[in-house]
Amino acid sequence: MSQKLVEVENLKKYYPVTAGLLSRHVADVKAVDGVSFNIMERETLGLVGESGCGKSSLGRALLRLEEPTSGRVLYKGSDITTWNRRQLKEFRKEAQMIFQDPQSSLDPRMTIGDSIGEALLIHGVGTEKERLEKVAELLQRVGLEPEHAARYPHELSGGQKQRVGIARALAVNPKLVVADEPVSALDVSVQAQILNLIMDLQHELGLAYLFIAHDLAVIGHVSDRIAVMYLGQIVELAARKELFHHPLHPYTEALLSAVPVPDPHQKRKKTSLPGEVPSPVEPPPGCRFHTRCPRVMELCRQEPPVLRSREGGRLVSCHRYG
Amino acid sequence: MKNNHNILEIKHLKTYFFTRSGVVKAVDGVSFGLRKGESLCLVGESGCGKTATALSVLRLIDSPPGRIIDGEILYHDEDLLRCSGKRLRQIRGYGIAMIFQDPQSSLNPVFTVGDQIAEQIRLHLGLKRGPTVERTLHLMEQVGIPRARERMKDYPHQFSGGMRQRIMIAAALSCGPEVLIADEPTTALDTTIKEQILDIFQDLKQQREMSILFITHDLGTVAGIADRIVVMYGGRIAEVGTAFDIFDQPKHPYTHGLIKCLPDISARSDRLTPIPGMIPSLIDPPEGCIFSPRCERSMPVCNRKRPEEVVISGEHSVACHLYS
Numbered sequence: 030m031s032q033k034l035v036e037v038e039n040l041k042k043y044y045p046v047t048a049g050l051l052s053r054h055v056a057d058v059k060a061v062d063g064v065s066f067n068i069m070e071r072e073t074l075g076l077v078g079e080s081g082c083g084k085s086s087l088g089r090a091l092l093r094l095e096e097p098t099s100g101r102v103l104y105k106g107s108d109i110t111t112w113n114r115r116q117l118k119e120f121r122k123e124a125q126m127i128f129q130d131p132q133s134s135l136d137p138r139m140t141i142g143d144s145i146g147e148a149l150l151i152h153g154v155g156t157e158k159e160r161l162e163k164v165a166e167l168l169q170r171v172g173l174e175p176e177h178a179a180r181y182p183h184e185l186s187g188g189q190k191q192r193v194g195i196a197r198a199l200a201v202n203p204k205l206v207v208a209d210e211p212v213s214a215l216d217v218s219v220q221a222q223i224l225n226l227i228m229d230l231q232h233e234l235g236l237a238y239l240f241i242a243h244d245l246a247v248i249g250h251v252s253d254r255i256a257v258m259y260l261g262q263i264v265e266l267a268a269r270k271e272l273f274h275h276p277l278h279p280y281t282e283a284l285l286s287a288v289p290v291p292d293p294h295q296k297r298k299k300t301s302l303p304g305e306v307p308s309p310v311e312p313p314p315g316c317r318f319h320t321r322c323p324r325v326m327e328l329c330r331q332e333p334p335v336l337r338s339r340e341g342g343r344l345v346s347c348h349r350y351g
Numbered sequence: 352m353k354n355n356h357n358i359l360e361i362k363h364l365k366t367y368f369f370t371r372s373g374v375v376k377a378v379d380g381v382s383f384g385l386r387k388g389e390s391l392c393l394v395g396e397s398g399c400g401k402t403a404t405a406l407s408v409l410r411l412i413d414s415p416p417g418r419i420i421d422g423e424i425l426y427h428d429e430d431l432l433r434c435s436g437k438r439l440r441q442i443r444g445y446g447i448a449m450i451f452q453d454p455q456s457s458l459n460p461v462f463t464v465g466d467q468i469a470e471q472i473r474l475h476l477g478l479k480r481g482p483t484v485e486r487t488l489h490l491m492e493q494v495g496i497p498r499a500r501e502r503m504k505d506y507p508h509q510f511s512g513g514m515r516q517r518i519m520i521a522a523a524l525s526c527g528p529e530v531l532i533a534d535e536p537t538t539a540l541d542t543t544i545k546e547q548i549l550d551i552f553q554d555l556k557q558q559r560e561m562s563i564l565f566i567t568h569d570l571g572t573v574a575g576i577a578d579r580i581v582v583m584y585g586g587r588i589a590e591v592g593t594a595f596d597i598f599d600q601p602k603h604p605y606t607h608g609l610i611k612c613l614p615d616i617s618a619r620s621d622r623l624t625p626i627p628g629m630i631p632s633l634i635d636p637p638e639g640c641i642f643s644p645r646c647e648r649s650m651p652v653c654n655r656k657r658p659e660e661v662v663i664s665g666e667h668s669v670a671c672h673l674y675s
Contacts, residue, residue, distance in 0.1 A: 079541035079542060079543065079544075080541050186629045188629055189629070216396035216568065216630060217396065217568065217570070217612055217613065218396060218608060218609065218612055218625060218626035218630075219625070219629060219630075220612070220625075221612035221613075221624065221625035222625040222627075224614065224623055225623055225625060228622070243541065243542060244542075245542070246571070246613070246614045246615070247614050249614065250614035250615070250623065284542060284543065287542045287543055287546045288542075288571075289571030289572045289574065289575060290571065290575070291570055291571045291574045291598060291613055292574055293574045293594035293595050293597075293599075294595070295574075297549070297553065297575035299546075299550050299553075300543065300546035300547055300549075300550060302543045302546070302547075305511050305513055305514075305544065306541070
């Protein structure tokens with residue numbers, strides 16, 4: 030049985046909304062509002078949700094790239110929210126991030142080799158010669174040539190840049206990688222290459238991923254377990270197969286039915302989900318999904334449901350399931 | 352594939368961009384027709400020339416650097432590339448309308464959305480104030496904007512992305528066009544909102560018998576709404592056929608690859624089957640088939656000669672040496 034690598038407990042990340050000349054604090058954007066889950070060693074936990082549901086904020090707060098408002102994040106049993114700078118620097122060797130837009134996450138004035146090698150330099154890994162060797166090895170590992178080290182970002186295609194982003198994350202031999210929409214900026218033919226690479230690296234290096242995406246088809250392809258987020262909260266968490274074959278939460282159901290089926294023989298069904306995601310500044314009372322839920326009950330408007338365990342270790346937050 | 356019912360026919364279109372680093376052959380000899388009441392999907396990855404094709408239809412290519420250097424665009428047998436500016440403006444309103452990927456940047460932030468929809472009605476139909484307002488309201492309700500009477504006085508920033516796209520659709524429909532060109536209309540939207548917008552398109556087609564040219568990179572979306580599909584690659588047409596032809600019996604290795612590399616939600620297969628290599632530069636494309644460097648079934652002839660369009664059956668045709 031694999032060990033828990035990360036335990037997230039009631040994590041919250043609020044962004045203040047200010048108004049007026051004195052930037053009075055008037056409200057909070059509750060981007061992440063009380064989220065708890067675990068990531069096991071060597072597993073991929075998929076995190077899916079629509080824009081503004083807080084999935085990226087969650088990823089960043091989990092690595093303390095942004096300070097969480099409250100809650101705990103245990104990495105190998107120790108709470109990283111209490112760690113100081115020195116400890117955090119050590120943590121950065123263990124936990125890395127791959128960003129959505131490889132264009133803006135690479136410095137245009139640094140060569141690819143320098144961008145990848147910088148992480149090694151900061152953490153004082155090896156001599157200069159060893160670092161160059163390591164960069165060449167990393168480039169090959171992600172499917173590029175060692176010669177690419179001398180190139181600049183603008184000389185590479187989108188897919189190649191994302192490979193560089195991955196190589197840079199892997200430079201310090203991390204155990205945990207948060208991948209925030211790593212393929213959504215890529216064309217489909219290239220997207221498949223990068224997804225394969227991400228999965229191969231997991232097998233070879235024993236990585237655990239928190240894989241964040243809005244595309245359920247992509248999430249389904251890479252994940253062992255999947256968490257569905259809506260308005261700052263997890264509404265359902267289950268193993269990939271169970272989630273796809275037996276979605277419990279009405280939102281998961283709607284997301285699943287919205288995945289386009291590449292088969293013209295299947296007639297398009299009209300969507301069951303009216304309306305739009307409400308504002309995270311003032312989320313609806315009761316269940317946050319009740320304003321759009323096709324199966325809303327009276328109770329849903331008044332009382333927020335709790336994320337409860339169901340059989341098979343899956344979790345769902347919906348009044349229909351008690 | 353000659354057909355007399357084509358409302359819009361694009362013939363041998365060539366649109367090039369003359370940049371400092373060379374001539375980009377964005378659209379390099381593209382021909383296809385759009386029939387009455389059909390939804391035709393133009394599918395391809397970034398840089399395949401699908402948007403340049405769509406913009407060329409209404410002569411919206413920025414010039415310089417772009418220029419339509421050859422071809423004809425026949426709308427009811429009238430060549431749009433050679434008609435007067437005045438005539439073109441008429442056609443842009445009630446003949447052919449277009450909506451774009453990013454509704455944010457296609458709406459003017461300093462006018463209310465009602466004004467922006469009404470502007471077209473006033474301009475093209477010359478209605479009085481009262482009927483214009485009524486028509487605007489009706490359009491907004493038709494595309495599913497709640498509380499339309501209040502909301503027509505709101506500005507674009509007060510709407511969400513999905514609502515803005517609905518407003519763009521309302522504006523495009525305002526003069527009852529025969530043809531709607533939609534360039535990636537759902538790409539910037541969230542999954543559930545995207546479905547809602549696709550529902551509108553489906554209704555439009557059924558209720559108004561409108562011809563829709565739907566441009567997208569997402570083959571999955573296309574399956575549910577397309578009658579026919581045109582697959583583009585590197586500024587050229589790779590394959591044309593009905594949705595069934597394309598998905599059931601793809602002929603071109605690129606179409607094959609596109610379908611096979613889609614992640615399948617019903618099974619976590621260990622690996623996807625990607626298309627190797629990357630999208631080619633359209634400056635100095637190779638002499639032969641532009642897909643041949645990435646093609647697994649490439650033959651010597653592919654590097655020498657550009658493949659001609661070969662009819663496979665009925666409406667299905669492909670540009671590939673495997674079938675010539």
